[in-house]
Amino acid sequence: MGEGIAVRTHEHVAELVLDRPEAMNAVSTELARTLTETTARLAADASVRAVVLTSSHERAFCVGADLKERNDFTDADMHRHRPTSRAAYTGVLELPMPVVAAVHGFALGGGYELALSCDVIVADETAVVGLPEVSVGVVPGGGGTQLLPRRVGSARAAELIFTARRVEAAEAHALGMVDRLVPAGEARTAALELARRIAGNSPVGVRAAKRALRLGFGRELRAGLEIEDAAWHRTALSADRKEGVAAFNEKRRPEWPGA
Secondary structure (H helix, E strand, O other), X not given: OEOOEEEEEEOOEEEEEEOOHHHOOOEOHHHHHHHHHHHHHHHOOOOOOEEEEEEOOOOEEEOOEXXXXXXXXXXXXXXXXXXXXXXXXXXXXXXXOOEEEEEOOEEEOHHHHHHHOOOEEEEEOOOEEEOOHHHHOOOOOOOHHHHHHHHHOHHHHHHHHHHXXXXXXXXXXXXXXXXXXXXXXXXXXXXXXXXHHHHOOOHHHXXXXXXXXXXXXXXXXXXXXXXXXXXXXXXXXXXXXXXXXXXXXXXXXXXXXXX
C-alpha cells in the first residue's frame, strides 16, 4: 500500500499490517500518510466487515513515533507534521467496521495508541504496553489521554500516563488495558478468528452497533438511548434484517446483502 503498510484480505476481513521492521514499526511521516490513505480506502470498501491491525515485526507491534526522524525537526516542522500524525490515528479510530488489534512485544506511546484506537485489543504474553510520552517531554498525542481513561478509569489512566511506566501483558490484562490475553505467538491468530466471527454477522447491524457504542458512551442515559433508537431504525428497515429473520426461520446461514 505504501511505506510501512501492507493489507492482506481474508474474505470479508482485512488485515492491516504495520510493516516497517527496520524501525520496529515506528510511525514516520510517510507511514502516517500511508496509514491515513489505507484506512480511507478500507472505510469506503463495503465488502470489508472487520479489520485486524497486526505487525510484521517479531518483537514489536509498534514502538510509537519515529524519534530519530523527529530529532532533526524544527518547531515549524513539528507544527507541520502534527495534522499528518493526527490523521493516521483518526483514520483507525473512525473506521466504520469493528477493528481488532493483535499486539505482541512492544506497543508503546503511539504504538499503544494505535491499539487503543481499535475496538478490541488481543495481546499475547510477550506484550508490553504503555504511554511513556512525558518521559521525553511531550504528552500522548494519538488519543491516549482520552482513550485510556475510557478503558481503565481516570485515576488509573493518570497514574499510568504520569509515571510513563511500561506494563507487561498480565498486568495490562488485569487493568483492562488489553481485552484478551493469549499465549505467546497467538495474538494474530486469535484476532483473526475473532474478526471472522464478527464478519459472519450482519454488516449493517455490526456497523450500526459500533456507531451507537461510540456515540453513546459517556452521554446522559436518555440521550444514549436515543442514539440506540436511531441505530435500531437503521437496521430494522434494512435488507440484512429481512435476510436474518428469513435465515433463522429457514434454519440456514444468512447471506447478508449488506444493505
